[in-house]
Every structure is written in C-alpha cells, then in structure tokens.
Amino acid sequence: MAAFVVISAFSAAPALAATGMAHPWQFGYQKAESPVMESITSFHSMLVVIITAIVLFVLALILYSAVRFNKKANPIPSKTSHNTLIEVAWTIIPILILVVIAIPSFRLLYLEETIPDADVTVKATGYQWYWGYSYPDEGIEEFSAVMLEDNELKDGQPRLLSVDNEVVVPAGKVVRVIVTAADVIHSFAVPSFGIKVDAVPGRLNETWFQAKEPGIYYGQCSELCGQRHAYMPIAIRAVTEEQYAAWKAKAVDDLEGANATLAAELKTDRTVASLDKVAAPAGSSD
Incomplete structure (x- = not known):
C-alpha cells in the first residue's frame, strides 16, 4: 500500500468551501447533494x-x-x-x-x-483507524487518508473532518464506491450523498453517488470500530471534469504532486472568484 503520511498539498492550501457537512445547531438533514x-x-x-x-x-x-x-x-x-x-x-x-x-x-x-453505469470507480478500505482509497480502473494505487490533528489544520479546515489525502472525483459524474475492511467492521457514510455502507472484512459492498457541484463533502465511519472510531473521517473533493482529468493523469505516478497541482489551481480559482465578487457592485452600477 502506498501510504502518504506527510500532509498533502490540500492541507497546505486554504480549504475549498465545504459543500457537504454538518453545521453547529443544525436541525434536519444536510443539504442534499446527490x-x-x-x-x-x-x-x-x-x-x-x-x-x-x-x-x-x-x-x-x-x-x-x-x-x-x-x-x-x-x-x-x-x-x-x-x-x-x-x-x-x-x-x-x-x-x-x-x-x-x-x-x-x-x-x-x-x-x-441499482448502480448506474459508473464514470469513476473508487475502492474504499477501512482500517483501524483511517481509510485507504484506490482507483482500480485508473491505475491509482491505494493511498491512506488520515485525519489531521488540530495543530495541522489550516484556515477553513473543519476539525475532526479534514484529512491529509482527499478522494478526488468529477462533479456531475456517477461514482461507484466499492467498500470493504481489512480488520474489523467499519461503515462508509457521507450524509450529504445519502450513503452509508458497512465495510466488512472479506466482503465487497458497493454504493454510488453523483455530486451535484464542485466542493468538499465530509463523512465519518459510522460503525463503532475501536478506540479511535471517532477519528476516521471521510473527505471527498468534487472538481470539474478538466481538473479531475489533469489530477488523474498525474496521480498515477505522483499522487502528492497531483494534489499539490490541484490545490494550487483551486486556490487560484478562489482568488479570481473573490476578486469578481468584490468588483461586482462597481460593475452593476454601469
């Protein structure tokens, strides 16, 4: 397993606005994103x-x-x-x-x-206490996604939900997730996608989602699996098709480099969007 224990470039850049996550004092479901x-x-x-x-x-x-x-x-x-x-x-x-x-x-x-014809297939494997991901059809070997400790968080990254290596998928495309475990029973759950699937050692379960828009969608292990059960979050980053294609091409040989390149591009996009937002009132007066 290719384990990436260093903090990825996603962690070093300001976090993309979280689209799917719970908020303090929230009642009801998270916003439906699939x-x-x-x-x-x-x-x-x-x-x-x-x-x-x-x-x-x-x-x-x-x-x-x-x-x-x-x-x-x-x-x-x-x-x-x-x-x-x-x-x-x-x-x-x-x-x-x-x-x-x-x-x-x-x-x-x-x-x-009933899973539609998938555009992307991701295999998620539960370990005590983190998730491992691979892209079987893309040739991307398994990498680990470990929760960031408090002293590793950057501005905008939610505590207990951020990880060092996020799952990257294209927004608007069908993503098939194959779920299993290597040790004890875990559960792969992302509320904004409406998915919750048991990860059972020796068994392959599957589910699917289709992110409506780019953003970060968070989940957690939802099956008591030991001492650090509460510390194995799930972070799925949905990006544009072009961004995903570029990330995928590089991630086959250099996941850390692919993450760094994508993070830099997302940071640039956010900067441009912020400038456009600031300039909007002036433009609207014409």
Whole structure:
C-alpha cells in the first residue's frame, strides 16, 4: 500500500468551501447533494406529513373521548361491544396508509441499490483507524487518508473532518464506491450523498453517488470500530471534469504532486472568484 503520511498539498492550501457537512445547531438533514439524498429528503418530508396527520387525528380522538364520554357527561357508560363499520375502517385505512408509504420506499431502495453505469470507480478500505482509497480502473494505487490533528489544520479546515489525502472525483459524474475492511467492521457514510455502507472484512459492498457541484463533502465511519472510531473521517473533493482529468493523469505516478497541482489551481480559482465578487457592485452600477 502506498501510504502518504506527510500532509498533502490540500492541507497546505486554504480549504475549498465545504459543500457537504454538518453545521453547529443544525436541525434536519444536510443539504442534499446527490440524486439519492434528494429522494431520501423527499421521502422523509412525505413521512413527516403523514405522521403529523396521524398524531393530530389520534390526539383529537383522545380529547373528544375525554370530553364526550367522561363520567359527568355519561353517568351510565355505554355497553357497546363492537361496531362493524368502525372495525372495517380501522383495518383498511392503516393498510392503505402503509401502501402509500411502501411504494415510494421501494422505489428509493431500488434507486440506492441499482448502480448506474459508473464514470469513476473508487475502492474504499477501512482500517483501524483511517481509510485507504484506490482507483482500480485508473491505475491509482491505494493511498491512506488520515485525519489531521488540530495543530495541522489550516484556515477553513473543519476539525475532526479534514484529512491529509482527499478522494478526488468529477462533479456531475456517477461514482461507484466499492467498500470493504481489512480488520474489523467499519461503515462508509457521507450524509450529504445519502450513503452509508458497512465495510466488512472479506466482503465487497458497493454504493454510488453523483455530486451535484464542485466542493468538499465530509463523512465519518459510522460503525463503532475501536478506540479511535471517532477519528476516521471521510473527505471527498468534487472538481470539474478538466481538473479531475489533469489530477488523474498525474496521480498515477505522483499522487502528492497531483494534489499539490490541484490545490494550487483551486486556490487560484478562489482568488479570481473573490476578486469578481468584490468588483461586482462597481460593475452593476454601469
């Protein structure tokens, strides 16, 4: 395994704006950045509406029963033992509700499990306690992605999420991820992509994602795997097709050099974007 224990050029440059990560005091899901996560978010929103309606209906029944059938209003309690219409209704209606929930859930499962023709294949291997990545179809040998310690972080890099070597993929392209482990069970999870796959020694699992836009997307191991389980983050950098092609061509022989070149290009792009943003008010007055 080609291990890169030195801090990569990505760490030396200011971090690209994080597109997929959690934020302090955030409620709800991270922003959906892939087709799968968009479907998960939509399905969740539908469930919230259904569940809220059921809760309010049951609450209304409880309040109505408490008022309508209390001892004061009904000194002589009803001795009704059954009601055929009500019994049929409370059997059929829940079945219909479950069918309404089941149909989109099966579609979502099919979307998650059916991997489209992949443009890029990445193999992710879990170790105690870091991730190793390789690109089997591109000839890029396995490299390690180790969490940066606090004294290694640069401006803009999130604590406990930044790594020395990020996974680089093209934005807008289908990326197939083959997941396994070398020692104990881990779990490869990136919330903004809606993926979470167990990494099991001796077994190959797979998933896929399609990053909507360039940026950095963070995840973490999501299966308790030992003392430093909390310190094996995942960092995926999505770039343009041109940037990915240039990085890939160089990474085959010199990963560290490819990272340095890409980091320099991204830094230049950010500088130009910042200058354009500053100049925008002046240009808009013409």
